[in-house]
Amino acid sequence: MKIALLSYSTRPRGGVVHTLALAEALAALGEDVTVWTLGRGGDAGFFRPVDPAVRLRIVPFPDGPDGEGVGARVLRSIATLRAAFDPAPYDIVHAQDCISANAVGRCVRTVHHLDHFTTPELAACHERAIVEPYAHICVSRPVAEELREGWGLTARVIPNGVAYDRFAATDPRARERWRARLGRYVLTVGGIEPRKGSLDLLEAYALLNGEVKLVIAGGETLFDYRDYRARWEARAAELGVEPVVLGAVPDEELPALVAAAGVFAFPSLKEGFGLAAMEALAAGVPLVVRELPVLREVFGAAARFADTPRTLAAELGHALAADDPARRAAGRDLAARHTWDTAARRHLDLYRSLR
Structure with a gap:
């Protein structure tokens, strides 16, 4: 055809x-x-x-x-x-x-x-x-x-x-370069915009304890979210937090950035599937998502779920504090099937x- x-x-x-x-x-x-x-x-x-x-x-x-x-x-x-x-x-x-x-x-x-x-x-x-x-x-x-x-x-x-092999087998040297640059970090991919739940993630980050950065990658969009971005920046200043906003990351560098993260945050208010989150599972990275029917269906036992900034902070903290080999294996298996x-x-x- x-x-x-x-x-x-x-x-x-x-x-x-x-x-x-x-x-x-x-x-x-x-x-x-x-x-x-x-x-x-x-x-x-x-x-x-x-x-x-x-x-x-x-x-x-x-x-x-x-x-x-x-x-x-x-x-x-x-x-x-x-x-x-x-x-x-x-x-x-x-x-x-x-x-x-x-x-x-x-x-x-x-x-x-x-x-x-x-x-x-x-x-x-x-x-x-x-x-x-x-x-x-x-x-x-x-x-x-x-x-x-x-x-x-x-x-x-x-x-x-999902491009499973691309995210599951990243260069250790590339991962170390990201860690040397950023330290330990919570990663989200998709930019700063209402649908991605960026303000909720910011509030959750302010509640996290310990030396960990919030890193935000991506964000190319047709729409004008300057007002939302201004609100987000003002709230970050009020909370006294300084997330790292990378913007668009070169495609060849993205898998290592994902794989080097301590946890991947995906607090979207509206999603159809969650491809970036599935890529994180392929990389073996713990995943915390918003409690939505679509994300519950797609990710099931492979993810942690949260519905408020406070529970999001708690689940991110749990994921950072303790390895969960069973959940990590379930995530890799899920991603490999797609x-x-x-x-x-x-x-x-x-x-x-x-x-």
Whole structure:
């Protein structure tokens, strides 16, 4: 089959990581796969090298005028991708987010998680990207159930894969370099934003005892979270804590950063699967997540769960204080079972049923 997979960015967000890994796994099975996306701010390539078996179509998307709001940027993103994309050559057009789904029209859509937006243009984009696709995929059952309850739609559940070997077998020297630079640390990946529960994590960190840093990596996003970031920085000053904010970490350095952490914190308020958390399990790092149905389903006995800053601090402290070989082994086993080859084969089964 000729398959088009579409995303909205070249930068390291969960949906983009998913799109590239799925494309490579489909190509490894002999399919003809093209990834389409927007090259924001002059980007001419993705955040990491992509298997040459996958064709790439990166549509230039220059920065907008000063003062361009989120709504205007969303509409311009849709229009730019729509003008460049021709669905005619493809048997399957598969959009991974609301912007690309709005741009391409008739498509398969992966709903990674469901959001509630207040920006009118974004709220309308989100709604159309749910109701207009002719087939839906979700990466976990709770999200599929949300789709059924809210819109009466039935989605195929296909969990994420994880690049297990990449995180399970990191260079000891690279891990030591991170530890020498940062000391002992709690790590979270995903940046500072409301959905990631960043303020709750900050409050929990202030309650932790001992010499340990809070390290935050990642954070590339389409949205403007400057007000939230300002609140987060003001609260950090009030609490007298100084987290280490790394921003986007080069892809080749990320596995060692994860593997060197004392514990991985994942206090998201809304998730569809938790790919970054699954990568931490592959690396053998203790995991503490928010008590959400989706995260309980995905991680089960492999993670510790918390629902308030105080319980989050307590669980982080427990994970830092004592090794738990049984939970660590359960985490590695869980991550190893989530392969991109399996995910790609299940996608192909769905694609074939739609032709």
